[in-house]
Amino acid sequence: VVGDDDQSIYKFRGANIYNILNFEKAFPNTEVIKLEQNYRSTKSILNTANEVICNNKGRKEKSLWTDNEEGEPVHFTQFENDFEEADTITAEIKRIVESGEAGYNDFAILYRTNAQSRLFEEKLILRNIPYKIIGSVNFYARREIKDILAYLKTIDNGLDNLAVKRIINVPRRGIGLTTMDRVNDYALQNEISFYEALTRANHIPGLERAASKITPFVSLMEGLKSRLKQEGYSLSELIDDILDATGYLRELEEEGSDEAMDRIANIDELVNKLVTYEENAEEEPTLSGFLEEVALVSDIDNLEEESDNIVLMTLHSAKGLEFPYVYMCGMEEGIFPGYMSIHAENPQEEIEEERRLCYVGITRAMKCLSLTAAKQRMLRGETQFNSPSRFIQEIPRYLLNITAPAAPKRFAPSYQSANQPVYQPYLAPKPKQFExxxxxxxxxxxxxxxxxxxxxxxxxxxxxxxxxxxxxxxxxxxxxxxxxxxxxxxxxxxxx
The missing domain is CATH 2.40.10.170 (Thrombin, subunit H)
Structure with a gap:
């Protein structure tokens, strides 16, 4: 039996770390051989990983080591906001590649949730840097599956702008490109999601007539969200309701072609997989859990080794991969670890799962690892002020190279000893008061x-x-x- 308890990161899919931790109790006289030598990373990176993971109580004692060089220290930067974080990282990658030190496929940008990719994508496009997001699902390459997935994503949280735009006219609802552009402009101006902008259609200038076509779509989505909250309402029923309420399935049946029948069969297969997920889930099955599980199935399969692209992916998707340069972003309390873990019924267990995920992320780096955080970031249309992640605090000062953003007076850490926390909590400027x-x-x-x-x-x-x-x-x-x-x-x- 071979396993690493420090890399057990799929609890949400039913993985049970205690299968490893209690193995010797279940099978007495078991001989345990620790495989602690690492051939991938530098000493500096491994020491950082060890310092973080040793804070977990539920683990087998071990410490990675390597014969590789010491390497440069792990870098940490706390930016003023998430925009500055994305802008600086993408600019640095372009500079390194243009200097001839590395190719684009030597870089990976890792984050806790898919929602964090948007700003990086925008900055990469702006700088004409090729990139690939790992986490899309190969199995769902067919059009009808992408459509249903987009509906599910929209119902799940509405934050995936591409998903919402994909289905707003599927089936046709008479919402034109001009209307879409106005909604999109409003979303960008107000720093909200495209879906949130749709919910405010009646307040968007120039949409007086078109709003009457948008409102039924929003009502449909909100109605499906409400049904999903009902006790006993299954995910397979949700897909049935999507197909019925939108008329999607009816259009295919009326078309009656072989292609249409194949598409219906593909949808049936999607329902089969969803039912299987509901039946086999060890925890209460959720729409979010299903979407994440499906995405993880083919994450690594999507990576083409010969392509010269920067790779963007969640930390879960990064398991099993390695890159010379790794950026781990959003290292903040409330982001990584997330609020759901911090305030869970059993927070220690959830935080330890998050810490293992951090350990996995750190050990993806071969040569250079950069950890970044933002003092404030937009999350679901709201400005959130965050202190650096506890995982950063767990790294001794001597292992980190603290770098300040380019803008002056934005980075003022206070140190009292080499082993004390790296940063004190960030305090937002006091807003002007109204009287x-x-x-x-x-x-x-x-x-x-x-x-x-x-x-x-x-x-x-x-x-x-x-x-x-x-x-x-x-x-x-x-x-x-x-x-x-x-x-x-x-x-x-x-x-x-």
């Missing part, structure tokens, strides 16, 4: 305790006025500082 008559438009003010439907209770720390709405800054104990638009946040004052 007098303007405050009467809200039923709460700075210092009041309010309740948010998702983030729970928090304290209002600032209120600023935009063109048409108030921007309210709230400090939520469990979720950190959020900047919310008052009309959408629906904050309710709690009487003290």
């Amino acid at each position: 007098g008559a303007n405050m009467r438009t809200l039923d709460y003010g700075v210092g009041d305790t309010v309740k948010h439907i998702k983030f729970g209770t928090g304290i209002v720390t600032g209120i600023t006025k935009g063109g048409k709405d108030y921007e309210v800054t709230v400090d939520f104990p469990k979720f950190g500082t959020k900047k919310l638009l008052s009309s959408f946040a629906k904050l309710v004052k709690i009487n003290s």
Whole structure:
């Protein structure tokens, strides 16, 4: 039996780390041989990985070592925001490649969630840098499968802009390119997702008539989301409802061609796989879990060794791969580890799973590893302020090369010893306060305790006025500082 408990990262797919940890109890007199020599990474990278993973209590004691050179220290940079993070990383990659030190296929940008890829994609396109996202699903290359997947992704969270744009006119709804462009421009201007912009169609200038075509689509999506929350409602029923409510299946049946019949058969096969997932899931099956499991099936198969592209992928997708240059981005509390893990019923177990994922990411690097974080980033249309990840804090200072962003006075770490945490939490600038008559438009003010439907209770720390709405800054104990638009946040004052 061969296994590495430190790389057990698929709990959400039913993997059980205790199969390894308790193996000797189940099979007495087992001889254990530790394979600790590493042939991939430098000493510096391995020492960093060891310092992180040793914080897990649920693991077998071991420490990777190598005969490879010491190598350069691991780099860490905390940027002002996620835009600066993406811009600097892509600029650095282009500089290294143009210097002749490496090719584009020597680089990998790793992140915790797929949503983090958008800014990197935009910057790569802007710099004319070839890239490939690993994580798309080979099995779902056929058109009809991509369509249904796009519906599922849209229902799941609505943050995948490409998925929403793919299905907004599938089947045809008479929404033209001009309308799409206006919605897209509105989304970019307001830093929200394309789907969120669709929900505000009635407020987008120039969409008065077209909004009547968008509203039924949004209503359909919201209705399906509501059904998904109903107890006993299965994922296979969800696909049936998508096919029925959209008329997608009806169009294929009416077409009646061999190609249409093949497409129906492909959809049936998708339903089969979904039912299998529901029946075999050791934890409660979820739409998110299904989408992630399907994506992982062919992640590595999608990588063409001969292509000269930068690779972008989630940390889960990176397992089993190696690259000379690796960038691990979004190393922040609430991102990696995520809030769901931090505030889980059993947080220690979830955090240890996240730490193993971090260990896997670090050990993908052969020559150079860069860890990055942002003080603030946009998440689901809201500005989120994050402190550096606990995994960064666990790395002794002497192992890190702390580099500052190009902009002056944006990077001011405070060190007290070589082994103390690298960064102190970032404090956002205090917003301008609103007083007098303007405050009467809200039923709460700075210092009041309010309740948010998702983030729970928090304290209002600032209120600023935009063109048409108030921007309210709230400090939520469990979720950190959020900047919310008052009309959408629906904050309710709690009487003290």
